[in-house]
Amino acid sequence: MRTLIIFTTFSFIILSSFGNHTYISTRNKYTSSEQIQKAKLIYHYKAVANGLADIYIKVFDDETFELYFRSLEDNIEATYHGTAYETKKNIILNFTSDKPILEALFDEKFDSNNAFKVISDSKVSIDKSKPYISLWGIGCEKL
Incomplete structure (x- = not known):
């Protein structure tokens, strides 16, 4: 597993790689919900x-x-x-x-x-x- 965390002024992005899939997780200060996308x-x-x-x-x-x-x-x-x-x-x-x-x-x-x-x-x-x-x-x- 590889994970990269990117911080910006208003949000952060987490990229995780598991085998053949990459997961992108984002969270910003305006919402408390987390969006997860799977890069195929x-x-x-x-x-x-x-x-x-x-x-x-x-x-x-x-x-x-x-x-x-x-x-x-x-x-x-x-x-x-x-x-x-x-x-x-x-x-x-x-x-x-x-x-x-x-x-x-x-x-x-x-x-x-x-x-x-x-x-x-x-x-x-x-x-x-x-x-x-x-x-x-x-x-x-x-x-």
Whole structure:
């Protein structure tokens, strides 16, 4: 379980992640009732078994995503977040906080099925019709 609490002048927001679901709880000083929304997982890519890294991308219906990366060789671990939206053919990921070097993670020389395109240093387009993508040279299946 991961929990993030954000305080603002008039309210606070709690984001909790349990498995495939993210829960958003908000409370403000004007109401005593609590609203809970469940962000549903709509796309999930996960690395196939390998000895190099654990990687996944989860895209939620609240237009957010999470990319998790853990190198098994160097014991380096990172989680990236941002906004996501769909076009007719693609999922667009926009990294909003810390961001990886996208050309290294989404290396087009390993993209044999043309599943993604790096648009800028903070934005990637993924073809949602493809059954897998290659991240850091590792095949990730669409679940």
